[in-house]
Amino acid sequence: MKTWRKLLLYFVSITSLCLISVAIIMACSDEPDPYDYYTSFFHPDIQGKKDYGAFYFTDYHFTYGNEEPASEAAINSTEWAQYLGGKVKANDVEKIMYHLDSAGKERAYHFFEQDPPVADSLVKSSFLWSLKDSAHDAAKKYYQFAIQAELLGQSNYNYWEPAPLDTAALRNTANEAVQSAMGENDSFLKLRYFYQAQKLNHYAGNFAEAKNIYEQHIANTTSSSHIKGWALALKAGEERRLGDTVQAAFLFSKVFAGYPERRLQAYRNYHYIDAPFNDVIKLARTPEEKANLYAIRGFANPEIGADNLEEVYNNAPSSALVGVLLVREINKLEQYYLTPALNNNTDQFYSDGHLAKPETPQHAGKKKWLIWIGLIGLFAGIVVMLIGFKKQPGKPAIKIAGGLLTLVGAVCVVWILIHKQDETPEAQKLPKGSFFVAVPDSIKNKYDKHIEKLRSFCTTLASDAKYKEPQIGTLTNAYLYFMQNKPDDGLAALKELDGQNLNAKLGDQKQIVNLLLSAQRLKQLKAIDEASLLPSLKWLNEKVVAGVKPKTDVYPPTPESVNQFAIAQRNFYTYVLAPAYLRQGDTARAALAMLNSNNTITANSNWYINQDMPDFWFNFVHSPQLKQLIDWKTNRPADQYLAFLSKGLNRVNTDNLYELLGTIELREHHYPEAVTAFQHIRNSKLINKSYNGQDYYNDGESSQGDPFVVEINDYPKHFEGKRYTKLTFAQKMAQLWSETQKEPKNAAAYYQMANGLYNTSTYGNSWGLIAYTWSATDVGRKPLYYYDGDYIKASKAKQYYLKARELSDDPEIKAKCTFMAAKCEQKEHEAPSFGDDYDAYKKLEKLYTEQLRQNSYFKEMQQYKTTAFYKKAINECSYLSDFIKSN
Incomplete structure (x- = not known):
């Protein structure tokens, strides 16, 4: 094979593999849930769910749902059942007209012949037996004609063998439909024949004739049949094909307004046409038509703005469109304004000093x-x-x-x-107990102006009482006060609804808003405050249990798979109650609240030991708080509020609690306490498991690195040597610690402890002894967790290495301690993070690399040139050798 052919083959193969890899990564990667990607407490379905649920707010889909508000099949079948008489069931009509395969339709077509072999499903059809009655010969004739017309209109398109529609047959059949309509006196059938004629011409591309049939024979027909709406949708398409996009868009808006079974289709077609709105609105003759157009425009706007809402209200104040658009604006504010204000549940937020630090009282x-x-x-x-x-x-x-x-x-x-x-x-x-974070003034000012404009509209909506549920205005006002951190004003607004007759959904939403405002009003959560929250929390939990069971295995997510109360409960515990406790320094109660936040949607738990506990517990809870949680699990609290929250502990495995407690004690260097915690574990498989990162995938059967050995290089990690579990590691460290207490000058013990600490850092071979996750990006990252002094910075390991060097008389040990202190010092430097400025990043990266090499302990290593360890290190460590060469 020639060289160029080989190169081409290699290129194609490698490219294919890369594309396949990208495809797999894209297919397997997580995507935001379009119905749960921002912090929300205001349920979208409290307004217009039946008719306009597809147009609720979500910035991830063009429409919230893909189902039409009404079933075209059900509507048409009902019309036929009413036409044929009371003995015909609409369900029978729908089964025959819409749910038969091609073979079934063929059998139904011949059902009316003399004693044909018929399936039982057809024999029992009240619809077919009614058509077989001589009194309905005309209807039978139309039905058989419709079956043939449907077959002509179907396109069995094949990409490899494209077969175009038989346009000549379509036009001929359309002419037959016109002739049949002309000869038909029954208005029900006459309208349907003309609709068939229009549709067949439309499919044949004969748009001018299709439009002509509509205008001459359908438009002015005095009928309430939904056939007129379907014909109007065809007419809109014909106008677009003939070049009048403005007229087409206007007609689709009329279909949107009057025919829910085609509403979603009309909405998409309207926006697909993309006609100038100012030209389309000129065609509107009635306030209702104008309101529909403004609503269609508003439903497609993902940004804040009350203009369309106000226009709809001014033209049709009683329309359900008003409520849907109003709730859309609230949900937008939740995404753009409330979610950043409640950005209080991130590792970075806790790391920045917002965790368990009671405020210093102002004098x-x-x-x-x-x-x-x-x-x-x-x-x-x-x-x-x-x-x-x-x-x-x-x-x-x-x-x-x-x-x-x-x-x-x-x-x-x-x-x-x-x-x-x-x-x-x-x-x-942010007073004590608050859960909002500071929002930049630029964002705050922008959205505060919109909130005030929206509040003014809501006040008008409530006072005018032209809308069918004016209470939504007052309820929205109260929630807007919550967004602005004004609980007293919000509760005062909510009080205006006392004694008013609210429907079930508005009543439920009032309860949620009241819970939020009540929690927000509390500057510090005390026993009396907790007792006041308890009834609302119980009510919310009952709603979650009684509501739709969350379908976590549904992909892609659908509106039907969402439990709105579950989302509200999770968000309340996660973004309101837990942060309020954290601000006042009560980490144990915050951890308990987070546990309750996870029992509603998908358990956001750590999958490394047993999917029971929130990630927060693994990274931010200290031993006193976890001991308190264990006590609440073991001894049910007498306090009703704590007893209610503590129910979540029932599903947490006790062994897992002690496993985590032991790990935390290791992080806190409480080695005897860690031994005690691990000894509480009854599951031998759990306690005998060795941890090095690979064991999570191989159930503890892979090799385990010895944490008490020294390696010249951090990578590749070596996992041979003596195996240690968390218990045996804790026992060894406790023994070493005890030796240092008995013999303060025991260099060997300090050296071994330093090795154990270094190897349990992200750079060592036993990181899994104190951490539950590992990532290559941990190297040099900014500290986030309380144990990152050991895990990222290796600070205590450095301290013990220097102590051991000071106490030892052995040059080999001194050399090892000095070299390891150098490695620890390298970890004190933070690696740069890539930003938008590539040149700046490269400069920082160069500086970081220089810092790794300019190490004071590398200079001190030259004191130990005669040691075997130095000779080994100078050959294996590029940092050390580069330093020596440059100096």
Whole structure:
């Protein structure tokens, strides 16, 4: 084979493999749930679900759902059943007309022949027996004609052997339909024959004739049949094909308004045409037609804006479109404004200092006294100075004293004013127990203006009472106050609904808004506050249990698979209750709230030991808090509120709790306590499992690295040597720790402990002894978790290596300790993160690489040139060898 052919073959093969890999990654990667990707408490289905549920807000789909609000088959079958008389069932009509395969339709066509062999499903059809009655010969004739027409209109298109429609046959059959219509006196059948004629011409591409049939024979027919709507949809398509896109868009808006079985189709066609809205709106003759057009435009707008909503209300204030558009605006605000304001459940947020840190009380009293002292001093100084100048001009001491008093007073006042300005906006905006985070002023100002505009509309909606459910305006107002962190105003607005007759959905939404505002009002959650929240939490949980069971295995997600109450409950515990506890320093209760947040939708749990607990527990809970959780599980709290929240602990396996507690004790260097925790585990398989990252996939059967050995390079990791479980590791570390207590100068013990700590870092061979996940991106990353001092920075390992070096007399040990201290020091530098500025990133990356090589302990390594370890390290470690060469 020639070289170029080989290269081409290799190129094609490699390219194919890459494309296949990309396809697999894309297919297997997670995608946002289009019905649950932002923080929401305001249910979209409280308005217009039956007629306009497909147009609720979601920024991930063109429409919220893909099902028409009504069934075309059911509507047509009902019309036929009514036409044929009370003995005919609509279900029988639908089965015959819409649910037979081609063979079944063929049998149905010949059903009316003399004693044909017929399937039982046809024999029992009241529809077919009615058509067989001589009184309905005309209807039978039409039905048989419709079957033949349907076969002509079907396109069995094959990409490899395209077979075009038989347009000549379509036109001929359309002419037959016109002739049959002309000779038919029955208005029900006459309309359907003309519809068949229009449709057949439409399929044949004879759009002008199809349009002509509609205008001459269908448009002015006095009939309430939905056939007219389907014919109107065809007419709209014909106008588009003939070049009048504005007229076509307007006609689709009429189909959208009047025929729910074609509403979604008409909506898509309207936007597909993309006709200028200002031209289309000119064709509207009635306020209702204008309202429909503004609604269609509003449903397609993913950005905030009340203009379409206001136009719909001004033209048709009683229309259900008003409520749907209003809720859409609320859901948009939830995505763009509320979700960032509740961005309080991320690792970075906790790492930035918002976790379990009670606020330092402000000494407001001292500041007040300082202000008074300053003012009094300032006033007294001025008085003394005036006395000195006017009454005692010859005594400069009085002038000096007055000047000093004035200066001290002025300094006090100025200091107070300066430090008053220095008070952080966070402290002002986020009182103790608050769960909102600070939103940038640019975003806040933008959305606050929209909120006020929307609030004004809601006030008008409620006071005018032109809309069928004006209470939605008051309810929305209360929720807007929640978004703005104004609970008192929100509760006052909600109180206006007391005593009013609300439907079930609005009543449920009122309960949720009341729960949110009540929780928001509390500056610090105490026992009395928790008791006040308990009835609402119980009510919400009952709604979750009684609601739609979440279908977590449905892909892609559908609106029917969503339990709105479950989403609200999860979001309340996750973004409201848990963060409020964290702000006041109660991590145990916050952890309990997060556990309850996970029992509603999909358990956001750690899959490394047993899918029971939230990720928060694995990364942020310390041993005292976990011990408190274990106690709540073991001894049911007497307090009703805590007892209710603690029910979630019932599904948490006790062994897993002690496994996590032991791991946390290892992170906290409480080795005897870790041993005790691990010894509580009854499942021998769990406690005897070794952890090195690979075991999670091989059920503990893979090799385990010895955490007490030294490796020159971190990669590749070596997993041979003595196997350690978390228990045996804890026992070994406890023994070493005990030795250091008995012999403070035991260099060997410190050295072994340092090895154990280093190897349980992300760089070592036993990271799984203190961590539950590992990623290549952990190398050099910014610390996030409380144990990252060991896991990322290897700080304590460095401390123990230096201690061991100080105490040891063995040059080999000193060399090893110095080298390992150098490796630990490298971990103190943070690797740059790639941003938009590639050049800046490359500079930071170069600096980071230089920092790894310019290591003070590499210089000290030269003291141990004669050791065997030095000779081994200089050959295997490129960082050390580069440093030595450059110096």
